[in-house]
Amino acid sequence: MATFESLGLCEWLIQQCKQMGISRPTPVQEKCIPAILEGRDCMGCAKTGSGKTAAFVLPVLQKLSEDPYGVFCLVLTPTRELAYQIAEQFRALGKPLGLKDCIISIAMNRPFFWEHKSEVQTVEELDQRFILTPEKVKDAYLVHLIQKFQDEHDDWSIMIFTNTCKNCQILAMMLREFNFPTISLHSMMKQRQRFANLAKFKSNVFKILIATDVAARGLDIPTVQVVINHNTPGLPKIYIHRVGRTARAGRNGVAITLVTQYDIHLISAIEEQIQAKLSEFPVEEKEVLKILTQVNVTRRQCEIRLESTDFDEKKKINKRKQMILEGKDPDLEEKRKHEQEKIRRQKKKQNRKEAKKRSAKTTAVDS
Numbered sequence: 061m062a063t064f065e066s067l068g069l070c071e072w073l074i075q076q077c078k079q080m081g082i083s084r085p086t087p088v089q090e091k092c093i094p095a096i097l098e099g100r101d102c103m104g105c106a107k108t109g110s111g112k113t114a115a116f117v118l119p120v121l122q123k124l125s126e127d128p129y130g131v132f133c134l135v136l137t138p139t140r141e142l143a144y145q146i147a148e149q150f151r152a153l154g155k156p157l158g159l160k161d162c163i164i165s166i167a168m169n170r171p172f173f174w175e176h177k178s179e180v181q182t183v184e185e186l187d188q189r190f191i192l193t194p195e196k197v198k199d200a201y202l203v204h205l206i207q208k209f210q211d212e213h214d215d216w217s218i219m220i221f222t223n224t225c226k227n228c229q230i231l232a233m234m235l236r237e238f239n240f241p242t243i244s245l246h247s248m249m250k251q252r253q254r255f256a257n258l259a260k261f262k263s264n265v266f267k268i269l270i271a272t273d274v275a276a277r278g279l280d281i282p283t284v285q286v287v288i289n290h291n292t293p294g295l296p297k298i299y300i301h302r303v304g305r306t307a308r309a310g311r312n313g314v315a316i317t318l319v320t321q322y323d324i325h326l327i328s329a330i331e332e333q334i335q336a337k338l339s340e341f342p343v344e345e346k347e348v349l350k351i352l353t354q355v356n357v358t359r360r361q362c363e364i365r366l367e368s369t370d371f372d373e374k375k376k377i378n379k380r381k382q383m384i385l386e387g388k389d390p391d392l393e394e395k396r397k398h399e400q401e402k403i404r405r406q407k408k409k410q411n412r413k414e415a416k417k418r419s420a421k422t423t424a425v426d427s
């Protein structure tokens with residue numbers, strides 16, 4: 061069995077790995093580390109949660125320590141959260157180097173040239189994968205499932221994926237109405253809020269993260285035991301990334317996908333890709349029916365509440381797209397608008413103060 065030493069990794073890096081609980085290389089690390097150390101081009105493909113990040117971070121750090129000069133490594137990621145996560149790994153493993161890193165994010169949601177390859181996930185790691193085929197009560201099944209996990213496990217943590225930002229927002233509101241400690245993550249949130257919510261979920265303050273596919277790739281949250289697909293992913297590749305958020309680094313995990321009669325063809329494509337049949341998840345229908353009305357009413361109330369805010373996904377996305385086409389950064393524009401509004405308010409306040417002073421002076425002169 062290979063060791064980090066036999067792969068050519070130097071002692072200080074082996075010690076850093078040990079401190080992070082990494083004692084033996086995973087297969088992708090075993091194959092990539094020597095090749096990168098030799099300075100060869102390398103493309104690593106391995107299943108989700110198998111340590112691909114350290115497979116390039118470790119040899120990059122070793123090379124950098126040998127010749128610490130200039131800009132050394134550029135890492136491209138599909139989301140900002142992932143950029144921060146990888147930077148953290150560089151910082152943790154590269155601590156003795158006094159490493160300097162810089163995160164640059166661009167206005168566009170996703171660079172189109174990114175191609176993340178993942179091998180077919182094996183069934184052994186992912187303990188159980190299920191499908192649920194509800195008729196019109198998806199949401200009631202969701203509430204029932206969460207309730208079940210909450211009742212049956214002391215230490216639990218669930219990631220729920222859904223297709224749109226609006227759905228994500230409504231479901232988060234709805235689950236909070238049922239007193240589930242829920243937090244959301246989607247691209248219509250401000251970046252600061254996205255990071256804050258992710259941190260709250262990672263620290264286990266909130267047990268449920270409901271997210272769009274912005275959280276489907278690369279995020280490494282070891283405590284996630286369950287992934288629920290509120291909608292069936294349109295592409296098998298997305299399914300693999302989503303369910304890969306659980307059962308990471310040899311741990312166990314469960315993935316449940318809610319499927320309607322219109323999604324059967326999608327399930328067939330997923331099964332073909334993962335080379336495994338998904339089994340039906342057993343639920344007590346009676347229990348689901350008991351909460352059906354309450355769930356539907358709560359959802360409708362949340363929809364009405366959300367409609368009264370300016371949460372218009374399409375309008376906002378189109379506005380952002382237009383800005384990008386005009387060469388503007390939507391986040392910067394928003395910040396600038398906010399600053400201008402602040403200055404305008406301060407000026408107004410100042411004018412009012414001065415007017416008050418003037419009128420006080422006039423009164424004094426009159427009297």
Ligand SMILES: Nc1ncnc2c1ncn2[C@@H]1O[C@H](COP(=O)(O)OP(=O)(O)OP(=O)(O)O)[C@@H](O)[C@H]1O
Nearest residue numbers: 082084085086108109110111112113114278280309
């Ligand atoms: N050799 C190792 N032994 C044990 N754990 C490891 C090892 N290498 C990395 N890990 C841990 O495994 C977890 C998953 O690693 P990582 O996020 O790099 O997976 P990945 O293959 O990039 O997954 P994804 O395809 O989902 O992005 C991390 O918590 C990491 O610290």
